[in-house]
Amino acid sequence: MGWAQARAIVYAEGLAAAPPPVDVPLPQADGRTLAEPLRTPTGLPAFPTSSVDGWAVRGTGPWRPVGRVLAGATPPPLTGDGTAVEIATGAMLPDGAQAVLRVEESTTTADGRIAGHPRPAPEWRAAGEEAPAGTELLPVGTPVDPGVIGLAASCGYDTLRVHQPPRAALRVFGDELLTAGPPGAGRVRDALGPAVPSWLRRYGCRVADADHVSPVADTLPAHVEAIRAALVDADLVCTTGGTMHGPVDHLHPALRELGAEYVVNTVAVRPGFPMLVARVPGPDGRPRFVAGLPGNPQSAIVAIVSLVAPLLAGLQGRPLPVLPHATLGEPVPGRGDYTHLALVRLDQVRGTAHPVRHVGSAMLRGLAQADGFAVIGPGGRGEPGDRVPVVPLPLLPGERP
Structure with missing residues (x-):
């Protein structure tokens, strides 16, 4: 499936499966999403x-x-x-x-x-100078931050109707993974277990320490049980590794055993093409989701920004973010029929994007220095001076690029 099409499909799935909104006191609304427009019941100000x-x-x-x-x-x-x-x-x-x-x-x-x-x-x-009574101040889907809370309070709101933040869990697969100490003797350090929950929180998820289990044994029963247990409380379960069909890749058989249906199964993007999102029936009739991230660390992050981010936007009732553009300062190769997500560092003063080094699918050095991914479409390449979309890496609430 094409990269842009896959993003649109998982966003629509998330939007359809969003949990019902709730009314919460203003201080508890921070970080959530408006589920109805914010209108002023009086003029702003209410009197001169x-x-x-x-x-x-x-x-x-x-x-x-x-x-x-x-x-x-x-x-x-x-x-x-x-x-x-x-x-x-x-x-x-x-x-x-x-x-x-x-x-x-x-x-x-x-x-x-x-x-x-x-x-x-x-x-x-003057009365109503800022806004007459009944004016829509903010639309549905607006993320709630301290500014929104202050505006709501000035209008007289005590509570806000908001979408609930989705709860996510992580299950890391791989007998070869170490959870402490340096790699060696054929075993590698788990780099995704400590990092993925932080990525998910930046997209508005709740991820408790107990929601992270690493590593899960490379057996089908262990995979099935790990995912099933996570789905009890989670709206989204992210898994790492096992998205191909190797001798110890048990994710696809586990999804079949759980009655899952694929929403997206592999995407024409490099790196990270063997990514997936599957839908699993929930006990309350509302679907839950499993996002299969490739085991290579950079490929896993590509899967997060490509599929998990739009899915979570939908689950929170937020609009699918419009990608900003930047001017390439250096050439970026294409990947044939695949979309290429190329790690770049942004020069905010000049508005230019520059590729970083050390960007193999198993590498994290380039990712640690990057601001996002330049999007090079199928069949093309990026030349200096080209304006291209950029998928920004998520920031903490309140951070600015």
Whole structure:
């Protein structure tokens, strides 16, 4: 299956299988996704408010002070010309006020009146200036961050209806893997077990330490039991290795035994083509998913950005991210009929992408220095000056590229 088609298919599958939304208190909504539009029930602001400390005045000056209004109070109207009330920043503007004179630009006359010249531009925020009542401020699918929480609070929300973050689990296959110490004597260190949960969290998943099991023995019963146990609580189970058909590759037979259906089985992309996503019936009727990541570390990360990321976007009710573009600063080879995901470092000042070294499918050195993958389409190659899509590596919430 083509790379772009595979991404679209798994995204649609995730969207269809998203758990039902829930209402949560504002502080608990951080990192989740809006399941309904955020609308303001009142105008923003709900009433005219002074932008400065000073005097709300009516008519021409000098003005006779007749009171004071502080934030949080409802002032009586100004009914007489030549009158003023002292007003604090954020306080409600009295009906009848025609201007606000800044305190630092006012003087007091000998008889106690207030003199000065209000600025021509209004020194208050009109009711509904930011948004009239009923305005959609943010659409469905918006990730909730502190800015969204603050906006919701300013509108008067106590809770938000949000999509639940999907729960993910990891099962690492391979008798050859070491979980501690340096590699040697035919055994290699498990590089994916410690890393994949962090990738998944960056895509909005919940991954507990108990959700990570490594390594799983290279037998079919062990594979079946490991995946079945993970599916009890997880919306998504990622596995590493076993996506081909070698003598100890038991993932495909295990999926058959679990009654799984392939959503995507191999993708025309290099590196990492033997990736897959399968759908497994859940006990509540909602499907769960297994994402088979290749065992080679860089190939596994390619599978994450290619299939797991759009699947998780769908499960969270988020839009499929639009890929940014960058200008290639150096040539990038093609991979024949396959899409090539080439690790690149981005020059944010010049907007250029530069390939990194050490990018074999089993290597991680290049990945540790990269910002993302340049996408070179089938049958092509990238030349300096070409504008190409880039799949960015995920960031922690609040991080900026």
